Amino acid sequence: MTSELFAAGEAVDLLTVLQRREERVAVYAAIWRKIPTATVISLKLNLPGPIKNNHLILHCFDKLLLQAEKAAAEAGLTYQQMTDWRKAITGPELIWWAQGAASAWKQWAINLETATPAGRLLDIDVLTINGPLSRKDLGIAPRRCFLCQQEAKVCARSRKHTVAEMQAQIDLICRRDELFK
Numbered sequence: 463m464t465s466e467l468f469a470a471g472e473a474v475d476l477l478t479v480l481q482r483r484e485e486r487v488a489v490y491a492a493i494w495r496k497i498p499t500a501t502v503i504s505l506k507l508n509l510p511g512p513i514k515n516n517h518l519i520l521h522c523f524d525k526l527l528l529q530a531e532k533a534a535a536e537a538g539l540t541y542q543q544m545t546d547w548r549k550a551i552t553g554p555e556l557i558w559w560a561q562g563a564a565s566a567w568k569q570w571a572i573n574l575e576t577a578t579p580a581g582r583l584l585d586i587d588v589l590t591i592n593g594p595l596s597r598k599d600l601g602i603a604p605r606r607c608f609l610c611q612q613e614a615k616v617c618a619r620s621r622k623h624t625v626a627e628m629q630a631q632i633d634l635i636c637r638r639d640e641l642f643k
């Protein structure tokens with residue numbers, strides 16, 4: 463099955479992805495230089511393969527972002543947006559910063575990532591000046607692979623699934639959760 467979600471777009475190479483990571487780290491450092499107690503929230507998508515952005519991917523991200531904003535408001539969490547890289551070739555992403563307990567933000571992220579199948583496509587990192595918070599820090603089990611339900615990191619390291627299999631599943635998830643509409 464060909465994935466409509468990944469059918470168009472400019473392919474990105476590993477070097478460009480790594481450069482974007484360095485840009486993110488620089489933004490984090492700039493925030494912490496000004497506000498050492500800030501919690502940083504990085505919102506991206508888990509997208510395998512060389513196509514990381516196009517009109518459908520951006521549309522899906524924007525719909526997931528609306529869910530994220532609503533969930534933050536419902537949880538009483540407030541934030542400031544630091545970056546808007548929605549149109550980046552490396553995939554849409556935003557960086558927020560907030561005051562308050564990083565653990566509350568991590569719980570928000572986990573709730574969002576597990577609320578719907580499409581939420582699983584979100585990659586939300588919650589960081590403090592001392593490093594990232596993990597699921598383990600909150601006593602929560604690691605993420606599961608959306609194809610076989612094993613621990614996601616195990617599948618990723620072993621390359622258990624092909625890019626085409628993962629893209630087809632992501633396409634299906636986006637259709638089921640009506641993110642294309």
